[in-house]
Each structure stands twice: as structure tokens, then as C-alpha cells.
Amino acid sequence: MNKSIFQGNQRAQQAMMHSQINRNIMKNNLNADPNIKPEEIVVESDNMQQTIYINPNQNYQQVIPQVIKPSIFQGNRQQLRQLEGILLKKSPHCLMGFSKKFCILNNRKLSYYNWEKKHILEGSLNFDLQEYLYSVTTNADNQIIEFKLIPKGCEKQFIFKSEEVQKTQEWAQVIQQHLDQSDGKKKQIVFLSKTPKFWKHYQFSHLQVQEECDNGDIVLFKSKDKFAAASRIVLRSEFDHVAILCKQDGQLYVYEAVSTGVGLFRWDYLKQQDWYKFYEKICIRKLNFDKKNDIKVQDNFMEFIEENMGNDYSLNIGKFFKFTSTIKKPTNGEKVEKKRSFFCSELVAKAYKEMGLLDQVKSSTQYYPNDFTTDKQLKLLQGASLSPEYLVFFEG
Structure with missing residues (x-):
């Protein structure tokens, strides 16, 4: 042996x-x-x-x-009701009173946005990453007229209400259910309260990534080593590595091209084996695509993974000057580009091409880690888009 x-x-x-x-x-x-x-x-x-x-x-x-041994991840928790709509949020400035926000409550997260420009995040409270003190104010009829969330260990207050008492009660009750099921409350997690204005950014726990992410979602890595820092300067990117997620039998994997070749590893290894400590930052971008679960799209994606497992890594000067793809038709049932080599962002771009999300003519070698960040606003086909970056927390 x-x-x-x-x-x-x-x-x-x-x-x-x-x-x-x-x-x-x-x-x-x-x-x-x-x-x-x-x-x-x-x-x-x-x-x-x-x-x-x-x-x-x-x-x-x-x-x-x-x-691989069975994952420590035990599957989805109790399914909780989701809500979205307009709420009034009290301004931290005493003279401004309440203002309208578009709010979304799902998977133990409450996020609020500019009520007119709903894509502009103004705050996100992840109940799995922070324990919150929760209280309500009632009227003479014992009806809830507003509710308050305070991150434990922090003086910041988040006060909400609806223009309709019935709606306020509904939101307050469902938020209570999300809080009760959250890791933040069960484990009394308070480390977010030490981060200034943490609510200004999306946050994901590493377990939420396992629970909520799927085929085609993007992972961005910012490494701590000096070589990676130098590459970020050359590429003018905050991140030096990009990979793509795939899911099989409920288990989440990271599919990537690294110096040793193309392969995958299990997402929860980042936590179990402390790999996350070698990175300054790891972010997730979720793929929003109506046809994401279509059989043809999924088959193309999984076939691409299977065909290129174990292929070599390469990043050479010739790839920088390859601007258009050389599209070859398979003959005699052979797979095209089975032995092709990749660098990290080239692999991700090619995977997106197989899903029909990127221009087939532009070479995959012309995509770099920075192209998959929020700043670049990558244009995807078929109405698809990538979510803003979710900062992943491994503590707690």
C-alpha cells in the first residue's frame, strides 16, 4: 500500500x-x-x-x-418564516425621527435598505453572529407599537416600527422566532460588538455558507503571505485568489486552481483545520440566476468540474495576450479541453461560460480575481447577477 x-x-x-x-x-x-x-x-x-x-x-x-469523514454540519435548522417590506427605523440623530427602510428578514438576518433604491444596503444584523437584547414597546391595548434590538456589549440601538400596528406586531413576533433559533443567542456570541459599525456590511458565519450557498457561488480570498500581497498590487485587486462553490449530496466544496493543480476541498475544512487563519479576509458572492437549477445548466457545470479535476495550473505570459477563445467542436465523442491548464480566475470564468453566463468569445484568460469583486460590477448574461460581498466569520 x-x-x-x-x-x-x-x-x-x-x-x-x-x-x-x-x-x-x-x-x-x-x-x-x-x-x-x-x-x-x-x-x-x-x-x-x-x-x-x-x-x-x-x-x-x-x-x-x-x-472525507462525515461533516460536523448537521443540515438546515428549523425553517423560519421570511418577511420583507417597508418599516420605519429610528434615526440615531434625535432630531430626525423615523425614516422609511426596505427591510428583509430571512435565515436569522435582518437587513435594511434605502426604501427607494432597494439595492443600497444601509444595515445588516446577523443574529447568528451576535447576541441581541430584544425588547418591545406596547400601547394601552397591549399591542406592540415598536421593537428594539441592541447588540450585547454595544450601545448602538436599532428601533423599528410599521405605520400599521398589526404589521409591527407581525414583524416583532417573527423576529423573536429568528432570535430564538439563532446561534448568537444560544452561544451568547458577542465578538461583532467589538467591530466598529459592523452592521454596515453583510456578514455570514461559516455555517451559514454551508447552509445557504450552492453551485456557482463565488469565494474570494485575501491571503496573508507577502507574495499574495505583491500579486494584489500588480493586479490592483483587494483579493488574490478566487474559487467557485459546488454542492454534492448536501456537502459544500470549493473548486479551485492552485499551484498544485485543479481540485476541490470541503468548505468546512477552512474551520476544522484552521485554514481561515491564513487569510486576512474571505468573502462570498452568491449567484442570482433564475435558471440556476435547470437540469441543463447543472449538468454543464458538473461535467466541467469532472472533466477538469486534476488538470495542471498555469499562468504564463501567453495567456495575458489571448483575448479570444478558440472554440473547438468535439469529434468522435471526445471531450474538449480535457487537459487544459488553468489559473484561478480563468477556471471560474470558464465555469461561468459553461453555465451560459459569460461571453463565449472573450477568452477566460482575460478574467482576474478583481473581475469577480463588487467593485468591478461583472456583467453576466441571461439576467444573472452576483450579490454584494458577504464577509465570512469563522469565530464563535
Whole structure:
């Protein structure tokens, strides 16, 4: 039995392990020699040792459940009612009183926007990432006429009401249910209160990413090492790496091109093995696309992942000057570009092309990590769009 040992908990070493696993799987596929014994890979880190067995006689879809232990993620929590509509929010400036906001309550998050320009976020309260003190004000008939949210450990107050008492009561009651089901209350989490004006940005917990994200959503990484910082200066980007998410059997994976090749790793490894500590920032952008779950779109996306697993990484001067795609038609049932090499943003752009979201003529090599940030406002086809960046928190 072949045996490989990786010492330490470095992200680069783990990425090499993922890539090697994927290469072994794709090389052997279903036509492997039945006499070949499984390969054993032992991963040793600061707080755990994990043994992984690769059976070369199975394809990678069948291998994935064997490669990785069951996730600590236990699936979706209780389904909660969602609300959206106009509420009045009290201004922090005493002379301004209440002003209209367009509010959305879903998945234990309350976000409010400019009531006329509903795409402009003005505040977001993620109940899973912060415990909130909650109180209501009632009238003589014991009806709720306004409700108040105060981040525990913070003096900031969020006071809301509706122009209709009945609507105020409805919002207050449903928000109470979201609060009761939140991690913030159950675990008494207060670390957000130490971040100045944290409510000005979207926030996601790493578990919410697992729960709410799906095929085609984007992950942006800002690494801590000096080489990555230099590349950000050259690319004029806040982020130095981009990847795409895919979901299989309820488990979320990050599909990426790194120096060791094209492969995937499980999202919750970022938390379980402390990989997130090697990044200054990790952000999510959700793909909004009406046809996202169409069978054809999903098949094209998953076929692209399967075909390119284990392919090489490359970023060379020639790619910078390749402005248009060379589109080849398959012959004799062969797959096109099966052995193509990629760099990170090229891989993501090509995946979006397979989903019909980017211009087929423009070369995928002309997309860089910065193109997938909010600042660039990437134009997608078929009415699709990317959400603003959600900052992912791994604490708590």
C-alpha cells in the first residue's frame, strides 16, 4: 500500500494533498487495474491525525464519501418564516425621527435598505453572529407599537416600527422566532460588538455558507503571505485568489486552481483545520440566476468540474495576450479541453461560460480575481447577477 504523510497544518500542503487525491482518482477512473491496492494518505496536523483511503477502482464521484469523514454540519435548522417590506427605523440623530427602510428578514438576518433604491444596503444584523437584547414597546391595548434590538456589549440601538400596528406586531413576533433559533443567542456570541459599525456590511458565519450557498457561488480570498500581497498590487485587486462553490449530496466544496493543480476541498475544512487563519479576509458572492437549477445548466457545470479535476495550473505570459477563445467542436465523442491548464480566475470564468453566463468569445484568460469583486460590477448574461460581498466569520 502506498503511503504519503503530510506534516503540519499549512494550507499549501493541504492543497497539494487535495490535488494529488484528485489526480489519482481521475487517472485511474473506472478502468483501473483491480489488483491495485488502495492508497493510504495520513494527514497530521497540530490537533488531529486523519487517514484517507483512495480506491483507484472507483471514479471520483463514488470516492468522495470515502475520502472525507462525515461533516460536523448537521443540515438546515428549523425553517423560519421570511418577511420583507417597508418599516420605519429610528434615526440615531434625535432630531430626525423615523425614516422609511426596505427591510428583509430571512435565515436569522435582518437587513435594511434605502426604501427607494432597494439595492443600497444601509444595515445588516446577523443574529447568528451576535447576541441581541430584544425588547418591545406596547400601547394601552397591549399591542406592540415598536421593537428594539441592541447588540450585547454595544450601545448602538436599532428601533423599528410599521405605520400599521398589526404589521409591527407581525414583524416583532417573527423576529423573536429568528432570535430564538439563532446561534448568537444560544452561544451568547458577542465578538461583532467589538467591530466598529459592523452592521454596515453583510456578514455570514461559516455555517451559514454551508447552509445557504450552492453551485456557482463565488469565494474570494485575501491571503496573508507577502507574495499574495505583491500579486494584489500588480493586479490592483483587494483579493488574490478566487474559487467557485459546488454542492454534492448536501456537502459544500470549493473548486479551485492552485499551484498544485485543479481540485476541490470541503468548505468546512477552512474551520476544522484552521485554514481561515491564513487569510486576512474571505468573502462570498452568491449567484442570482433564475435558471440556476435547470437540469441543463447543472449538468454543464458538473461535467466541467469532472472533466477538469486534476488538470495542471498555469499562468504564463501567453495567456495575458489571448483575448479570444478558440472554440473547438468535439469529434468522435471526445471531450474538449480535457487537459487544459488553468489559473484561478480563468477556471471560474470558464465555469461561468459553461453555465451560459459569460461571453463565449472573450477568452477566460482575460478574467482576474478583481473581475469577480463588487467593485468591478461583472456583467453576466441571461439576467444573472452576483450579490454584494458577504464577509465570512469563522469565530464563535
